[in-house]
Amino acid sequence: MNDEVGDGEVLASYNFAYLDEQTKRMIRRAILKAIAIPGYQVPFASREMPMPYGWGTGGVQVTAAIIGPEDTLKVIDQGADDTTNAVSIRAFFAKTARVKTTMQTGKATLIQTRHRIPEEALTNDQILVYQVPIPEPLRFLEPRETETRKMHGLEEYGLMHVKLYEDIAKNGHIATTYAYPVKVAGRYVMDPSPTPKFDNPKMNQCEALQLFGAGREKRIYAVPPYTNVVSLDFEDHPFEVTKFEEPCALCGSEGAYLDEVILDDKGHKMFVCSDTDYCEKQQRKKMQNLGEEAKQRAFS
Amino acid sequence: MYVAVKGGERAIANAHKLLAERRRGKRSVAALGLEQIVEQLSLAVDRVMNEGSLYDRHLAALAIKQARGDLIEAIFLLRAYRTTLPKLGYSTPVKTENMLIERRISATYKDLPGGQILGPTFDYTHRLLDPALAGEEAVFSLEEGPISPNNFVRVSDILAQEGLIEEDGRLNGAKPNDITKEPLDFPMGRDTRLQALARGDEGFLLALGYSTQRGYARTHPFAGEIRIGEVEVEYFIPELGYVVIIGRIQITECQMVNQFSGSAKVPPQFTRGYGLVFGQSERKAMSVALCDRALRANELGEDIVAPAQDEEFVIAHSDNVQATGFVEHLKLPHYVDFQSELDLVRTMRRDFEKAKDAVRSTACGLHEKQEKQKTGEVSSER
Numbered sequence: 001m002n003d004e005v006g007d008g009e010v011l012a013s014y015n016f017a018y019l020d021e022q023t024k025r026m027i028r029r030a031i032l033k034a035i036a037i038p039g040y041q042v043p044f045a046s047r048e049m050p051m052p053y054g055w056g057t058g059g060v061q062v063t064a065a066i067i068g069p070e071d072t073l074k075v076i077d078q079g080a081d082d083t084t085n086a087v088s089i090r091a092f093f094a095k096t097a098r099v100k101t102t103m104q105t106g107k108a109t110l111i112q113t114r115h116r117i118p119e120e121a122l123t124n125d126q127i128l129v130y131q132v133p134i135p136e137p138l139r140f141l142e143p144r145e146t147e148t149r150k151m152h153g154l155e156e157y158g159l160m161h162v163k164l165y166e167d168i169a170k171n172g173h174i175a176t177t178y179a180y181p182v183k184v185a186g187r188y189v190m191d192p193s194p195t196p197k198f199d200n201p202k203m204n205q206c207e208a209l210q211l212f213g214a215g216r217e218k219r220i221y222a223v224p225p226y227t228n229v230v231s232l233d234f235e236d237h238p239f240e241v242t243k244f245e246e247p248c249a250l251c252g253s254e255g256a257y258l259d260e261v262i263l264d265d266k267g268h269k270m271f272v273c274s275d276t277d278y279c280e281k282q283q284r285k286k287m288q289n290l291g292e293e294a295k296q297r298a299f300s
Numbered sequence: 301m302y303v304a305v306k307g308g309e310r311a312i313a314n315a316h317k318l319l320a321e322r323r324r325g326k327r328s329v330a331a332l333g334l335e336q337i338v339e340q341l342s343l344a345v346d347r348v349m350n351e352g353s354l355y356d357r358h359l360a361a362l363a364i365k366q367a368r369g370d371l372i373e374a375i376f377l378l379r380a381y382r383t384t385l386p387k388l389g390y391s392t393p394v395k396t397e398n399m400l401i402e403r404r405i406s407a408t409y410k411d412l413p414g415g416q417i418l419g420p421t422f423d424y425t426h427r428l429l430d431p432a433l434a435g436e437e438a439v440f441s442l443e444e445g446p447i448s449p450n451n452f453v454r455v456s457d458i459l460a461q462e463g464l465i466e467e468d469g470r471l472n473g474a475k476p477n478d479i480t481k482e483p484l485d486f487p488m489g490r491d492t493r494l495q496a497l498a499r500g501d502e503g504f505l506l507a508l509g510y511s512t513q514r515g516y517a518r519t520h521p522f523a524g525e526i527r528i529g530e531v532e533v534e535y536f537i538p539e540l541g542y543v544v545i546i547g548r549i550q551i552t553e554c555q556m557v558n559q560f561s562g563s564a565k566v567p568p569q570f571t572r573g574y575g576l577v578f579g580q581s582e583r584k585a586m587s588v589a590l591c592d593r594a595l596r597a598n599e600l601g602e603d604i605v606a607p608a609q610d611e612e613f614v615i616a617h618s619d620n621v622q623a624t625g626f627v628e629h630l631k632l633p634h635y636v637d638f639q640s641e642l643d644l645v646r647t648m649r650r651d652f653e654k655a656k657d658a659v660r661s662t663a664c665g666l667h668e669k670q671e672k673q674k675t676g677e678v679s680s681e682r
Contacts, residue, residue, distance in 0.1 A: 020384065043483035048383040052376065053625025055632065078636045085632050087309050115636045133626070144612055145486050171648060177640030196640045216622045218483040242643060259635055260642065274636055 027065035034222035039184030057215030059131035074108035079116035079274035119278040122208035132214035137191035251282035337361035346579025352378030414452035455525035500618030509590030517606035524557035554585035565601030
């Protein structure tokens with residue numbers, strides 16, 4: 001087995017994908033346990049990484065533990081490949097694991113993400129790795145780990161339902177728009193990481209394996225492929241996905257998650273896709289269609 | 301048109317070039333050597349070794365230089381290096397009673413076997429800026445006396461002879477937990493807690509220790525003994541079947557003696573808070589000892605009434621590398637979440653305006669009705 005990075009001059013003392021093999025084995029064990037108990041937070045001995053806690057160390061450790069030389073990696077932050085932290089993490093693995101990287105969702109075997117799920121449906125030969133800041137969905141209702149652990153053990157989720165009910169009583173609707181809690185495989189209530197609730201339906205029966213890494217909080221959890229993931233709601237107040245009133249100003253897509261971009265100091269703004277790869281693809285399609293139409297018109 | 305703040309690879313590379321430039325500063329000023337940092341900023345080096353959990357003065361000095369003197373950044377650099385080192389094993393417990401003493405004081409006894417040794421301390425200096433240090437310093441040399449004998453009896457052992465103080469815990473051959481290899485698990489054993497405190501942020505633990513003195517979980521502490529000096533690190537090699545000395549480290553040990561009037565669980569006696577840290581880090585060792593004692597509330601059957609006694613609160617927030625990472629991650633883009641929140645606030649404001657309008661129209665309706673009653677219109681309507 002050749003785990004050392006080939007070029008001895010540059011990185012002589014670091015293993016393939018930075019972490020040593022013992023540590024990777026420990027993380028893989030935690031991942032296997034997490035897959036066996038969907039939605040359950042498995043404690044693991046998170047290591048210091050060469051990037052700060054809160055900047056994706058959990059996701060980076062999960063990726064480092066499962067990435068192989070054959071993998072093609074995509075890293076997104078806020079849906080975009082070119083945000084600073086995504087650039088930094090992609091460069092980290094390009095350097096320490098020498099893997100191919102891509103910005104195209106369809107071409108990646110491994111996607112590390114912060115705050116979004118790609119618009120394009122994932123397939124069963126892909127793995128999605130989430131960076132998670134606070135893995136405990138009950139944390140802001142009960143700050144103590146000793147208590148929340150008990151609540152999960154006893155499947156005691158009344159507190160969460162009371163919170164959602166209070167939202168409705170106060171506002172007429174559930175006032176949680178991101179990190180919207182879900183129930184996985186009918187058992188554990190799970191935090192989907194701070195993705196907008198717009199993305200929640202994509203987690204349900206997803207073909208790809210979804211892994212969640214929280215470095216600072218030392219937890220790993222997982223949603224295996226084809227697993228039920230249900231957003232918590234009430235019969236008379238069903239879960240609703242955020243809808244946008246206008247299409248993307250660049251590609252014209254409807255039904256994609258949009259970012260608001262301020263254009264000037266007079267409050268003018270436009271809405272564009274947050275998933276940059278998806279947006280570019282749609283723009284290419286649009287151009288092609290326009291080309292086809294022009295061709296047809298010219299020949300007819 | 302689309303000019304959102306997104307950084308490419310070039311922006312990052314350029315930012316880092318500028319950082320390197322600023323770190324070096326004016327080229328006409330000589331660059332700092334690691335030896336200078338090790339020798340002349342040794343207490344900063346000690347702090348970085350402590351909270352970086354790695355005893356290596358030169359690496360700590362390198363980290364301080366690279367971090368431009370930002371000690372938490374330096375601690376982070378050292379930790380990220382430490383984590384990649386192979387973990388070969390555990391030393392036998394260091395014998396602090398055999399310490400080669402450089403400083404040793406006790407606040408509980410006027411004099412004691414071995415005596416009080418002040419050593420290199422800021423205590424009793426007048427904090428007056430010394431202009432003489434601003435330029436080249438005059439070279440002077442100090443004639444150091446003979447090294448003190450290294451068998452000073454520990455104050456806790458003196459008290460133990462009378463049975464007035466609780467004993468040292470027994471190891472019973474148990475392997476200590478290792479917070480660098482196992483995830484933290486609450487509630488935790490005292491060994492785990494002391495490890496976490498040893499790498500905890502000095503400022504945070506100082507403030508918590510201080511809070512116990514100001515009445516938030518008073519522990520009635522006395523500085524039973526503080527000793528600074530070198531101890532030998534011993535390692536048992538199973539292949540050889542005996543213990544060998546693998547090196548020598550400088551440490552600071554603090555034993556707080558706490559008056560304790562007893563509880564349902566424990567009879568009246570002196571209890572202890574303990575702090576052990578690398579280098580000369582007296583403030584840190586004392587803070588650890590105060591926090592250690594406060595965190596034993598549950599074990600000793602005391603009421604938990606203050607933050608310093610709350611294990612999850614203290615330990616979960618004491619690691620400054622974790623804390624600074626998560627606080628500073630707020631600089632990362634959050635516009636996806638913020639977009640959801642924008643929508644929500646807009647919806648809630650619309651609802652709020654609607655509700656206000658509804659109230660206003662009802663109020664108007666009432667007012668009209670009253671006016672009509674006055675003019676008798678209502679009665680005529682009947």
